[in-house]
Amino acid sequence: MAGRYPQEWLEELRQRADIVSVIGSYVQLKKNGHRYVGLCPFHNEKSPSFYVDGQKQVYHCFGCKAGGSVIQFVMDIERLTFPEAVEFLANQLHMPLPELQNDPAYEKRRSLKERIYLANKAAARLYHQHLWQEDGADILAYVKKRGLSDAVIRRFGIGAAPARPNIGSTLMSEGFTKEELIAAGLMLERDGRVFDMFRNRAMFPIIDAYGNVLGFGGRAIGDVQPKYLNTSDTPVFNKRYNVFAANLLRRARGLQRVILVEGYMDVVSLSQFGVEGVAATLGTALTPEQAKLLSRYAPEVWLSYDGDSAGQHAILRGLDILEEAGVPVKVLDFPGGLDPDEFIRQEGLEAFEALKPISGVYYRMLREKEKHDMSAEEGRTEYAKACAGFLRRVKEPVELENYVKRLSMETGFDREVLLQQIGVRPAAPEKADVPRRESFRKKAKEVSQVDWAARTLLAVLSTGRLPEGSVSPEEFDDPAYRGLCEAMLDGESPAALMERQPDDEGRAVIGDILSINTDLDDEGLMQMAQDCLKKLRRERLEKEMDKLQKSLSTLPEEQRAAATQRAFQLAQQLTELR
Numbered sequence: 001m002a003g004r005y006p007q008e009w010l011e012e013l014r015q016r017a018d019i020v021s022v023i024g025s026y027v028q029l030k031k032n033g034h035r036y037v038g039l040c041p042f043h044n045e046k047s048p049s050f051y052v053d054g055q056k057q058v059y060h061c062f063g064c065k066a067g068g069s070v071i072q073f074v075m076d077i078e079r080l081t082f083p084e085a086v087e088f089l090a091n092q093l094h095m096p097l098p099e100l101q102n103d104p105a106y107e108k109r110r111s112l113k114e115r116i117y118l119a120n121k122a123a124a125r126l127y128h129q130h131l132w133q134e135d136g137a138d139i140l141a142y143v144k145k146r147g148l149s150d151a152v153i154r155r156f157g158i159g160a161a162p163a164r165p166n167i168g169s170t171l172m173s174e175g176f177t178k179e180e181l182i183a184a185g186l187m188l189e190r191d192g193r194v195f196d197m198f199r200n201r202a203m204f205p206i207i208d209a210y211g212n213v214l215g216f217g218g219r220a221i222g223d224v225q226p227k228y229l230n231t232s233d234t235p236v237f238n239k240r241y242n243v244f245a246a247n248l249l250r251r252a253r254g255l256q257r258v259i260l261v262e263g264y265m266d267v268v269s270l271s272q273f274g275v276e277g278v279a280a281t282l283g284t285a286l287t288p289e290q291a292k293l294l295s296r297y298a299p300e301v302w303l304s305y306d307g308d309s310a311g312q313h314a315i316l317r318g319l320d321i322l323e324e325a326g327v328p329v330k331v332l333d334f335p336g337g338l339d340p341d342e343f344i345r346q347e348g349l350e351a352f353e354a355l356k357p358i359s360g361v362y363y364r365m366l367r368e369k370e371k372h373d374m375s376a377e378e379g380r381t382e383y384a385k386a387c388a389g390f391l392r393r394v395k396e397p398v399e400l401e402n403y404v405k406r407l408s409m410e411t412g413f414d415r416e417v418l419l420q421q422i423g424v425r426p427a428a429p430e431k432a433d434v435p436r437r438e439s440f441r442k443k444a445k446e447v448s449q450v451d452w453a454a455r456t457l458l459a460v461l462s463t464g465r466l467p468e469g470s471v472s473p474e475e476f477d478d479p480a481y482r483g484l485c486e487a488m489l490d491g492e493s494p495a496a497l498m499e500r501q502p503d504d505e506g507r508a509v510i511g512d513i514l515s516i517n518t519d520l521d522d523e524g525l526m527q528m529a530q531d532c533l534k535k536l537r538r539e540r541l542e543k544e545m546d547k548l549q550k551s552l553s554t555l556p557e558e559q560r561a562a563a564t565q566r567a568f569q570l571a572q573q574l575t576e577l578r
Contacts, residue, residue: 005086007496009098010071014495017089019070020054026077033519041077042066053514056462056494060511065504067511069495079296092210116184116236119176120205120213123186126167127159127203127216136160139202142221146265147345152272156245159203161218165196185215185231197231200224204264206231206242206282209250214242217264217282228263230283240287243294244280245271252276255298257357259332260286261340262305262314269341273349286318291325302357304332306339312367319360323393330357333366361403364390369410380411388421400424453539454481457532459516460525461485462494470529475536484510545571 020036023029029036029052040050040061049063060067066076074085090097130136131143131153139160143153161167168187172178178194181187188197201218208214215231231237243249245267249258255277261267263280270278277298281290294301303318305311315331322329332355334343344352358366368386373379387407394400404418411418454476461471473489476482487497494514501507518525552564 006098010086010499011493011496013086013089013093013095014057014070014493016093016095017070018054019057019059019073019495020052022070022089023052023059023073040064040066051515053494056514058494058498058511058514060515062515065508065511067507067514068498068501071499072507079292112180112183113235115176115180116234117212119171119180119184119186120215120236122171122174122176123167123184123216124157124159124203124205124213126170127161127205128154128157129159130162130167131158131160131203133160135162135164138163139200139221143202146269146341147272148268149272152268155271156268157205157207158268159205161196161198161201161203163200165199167198168194168196183234185234185237198229201229204244204268206237206244207247208242209246211247212236217244219264228283239282239284241289241293242282243290244282245278246293249277249279249294249297252297257300257302257330258294258298259302259304259340260294260318262311263339263341266304266340270344270352273344273352275344275349275352285314286321288321288325291322291327295325295327300328300330302330302332304334304340307334307337308339311339315363316367319363323360329360331360331363332357333363359399361390361394361399365403365407374410380413384411384413384418385421388418388423391422451478451481451536451539453532453535454478455513456516457529457536458484458488458513459518460529460532461488462514463518463525465522465525466529467526470526471533475533477540480509484513 020029023038024036027038027041027050029038030048032051034053034055036052036054037048038050038052039045039048040063042061043064043066045063050059050061050066052059058067058069059073068076071082071085071089074080074088075082078085078088080088087097089095131140136159143158148158168181171181171186178187178189182189182194186197187194198216198218200221202221204217204219205213206215206217214237215234217231218229220227220229230239233239243260244264248271249255257277259270259275259278261270261278261280267278267280279294281287291301301322303315303322305314305318319329319331332340334340334355338346340352365387368390369383371386372383374383384407387403391400391403391407394403400422404415404422407413407418408415413421457471457475458481460466471485471489473482473485476485484497494510498507498510498514501510518528520528
């Protein structure tokens with residue numbers, strides 16, 4: 001994974017990132033000796049079994065066996081690839097990526113991005129201020145008419161672009177250049193004139209998961225078109241890769257689902273009523289990139305679009321996108337063509353929470369049924385054929401049986417006929433549905449009978465406090481342990497060792513090794529190492545002695561004397577070790 005980056009640069013990134021600070025922004029940690037402990041974010045637990053070692057720059061969970069470096073943590077918690085996690089941390093630390101460090105064009109682009117972030121942040125402040133001023137009175141009246149409280153207005157940073165805008169000139173007076181504001185999408189230039197992008201609109205800052213203002217969505221007041229106007233693509237913003245309220249998704253820990261809605265007001269309104277984990281697309285149909293982003297925050301997405309025909313069509317497209325991305329998805333189907341904002345205002349939070357999400361397959365069946373005359377045989381036939389296409393995607397036999405029963409009742413066709421139309425394949429052998437992190441636990445049990453002396457010696461070696469020459473790779477019979485010893489003696493850090501393991505099982509083994517308590521002074525560590533070395537050497541000698549004794553009776557006469565002499569030497573060495 002790390003091949004594209006120099007090891008020296010990665011090591012600097014790990015050290016500068018400070019694993020305790022990074023993980024502490026996701027997990028509540030308490031100091032325990034030189035380590036920190038907390039509840040594991042990767043599996044449900046009531047008693048803390050998750051520790052972070054700031055000295056070794058690694059984390060490890062005794063429960064699910066998750067573990068690794070700060071980069072591995074970011075990969076798992078944010079669901080990123082290795083390069084994405086490296087870039088994420090590098091951006092947070094303002095560290096240029098190594099292949100770009102000496103690229104003046106890159107430095108210029110990075111500088112422009114930082115200026116755009118600052119300009120957007122300043123613009124969000126000004127828009128919000130205008131909402132409470134005289135030139136924002138009409139916009140405030142609109143927002144209040146929609147039932148928004150002052151608290152939720154401030155929570156989302158909602159603002160006002162006045163009918164006679166002055167945001168651009170104000171920002172230029174604060175030190176931003178015309179070119180920077182045009183690059184940020186806050187101003188436009190036409191026919192030699194420069195003017196504000198947004199005017200007479202309620203403004204919704206689009207904020208990413210890390211608090212950066214990427215751009216804005218503006219809702220027109222009155223009959224101005226377009227009704228919604230979003231910031232165009234800029235060096236920091238692309239609608240395909242972002243969602244509205246991503247910053248609130250990141251704060252909402254333990255989400256079991258993300259509710260995806262169409263409009264900004266739907267997000268704000270549901271939030272005001274106490275519904276967490278709501279996001280919206282940015283004026284475009286759901287994209288694969290947005291599907292991937294949403295999957296970082298919850299294991300399931302509920303599509304909750306408007307109940308009109310356009311919303312229903314968008315749901316069908318969204319189902320395809322999410323399913324192709326491998327994201328579990330359900331649908332909240334609102335009655336009467338209502339949108340989420342209208343429904344929760346009319347019916348209240350209790351009625352909203354009482355809505356049961358339906359599967360994508362069932363939703364497709366509902367929409368398909370509306371296309372056919374079910375009182376006619378031809379309509380029922382076409383409906384059954386269309387539904388058979390949906391049902392071919394259903395892998396669980398029990399779920400398929402439920403849909404087939406429903407379809408049989410609706411169309412009058414026998415179950416066997418419908419199954420034949422679907423083309424059901426023989427049931428595949430059952431596989432245990434074991435969560436990814438739970439599989440660590442199973443593997444950990446399989447390797448529980450390990451040589452603890454070897455592991456403890458490696459744990460002591462990882463502290464870097466043993467005198468040079470105290471331990472050599474030859475002390476380890478196990479090739480894997482020998483390789484770890486060689487890497488440590490070559491100066492490879494524990495975090496780097498964790499990072500280059502090819503799978504979760506390898507990281508779990510090293511995590512177990514590094515979790516062994518080595519909170520001792522130098523003398524105590526040396527004594528621990530010597531005890532381990534004695535045990536390893538004794539076991540090695542005992543194995544050789546046992547093998548020699550078993551072979552003595554079968555050895556030729558000319559070899560027996562030398563073997564007896566070797567057995568005598570082994571016995572003496574064992575006596576000395578004991």
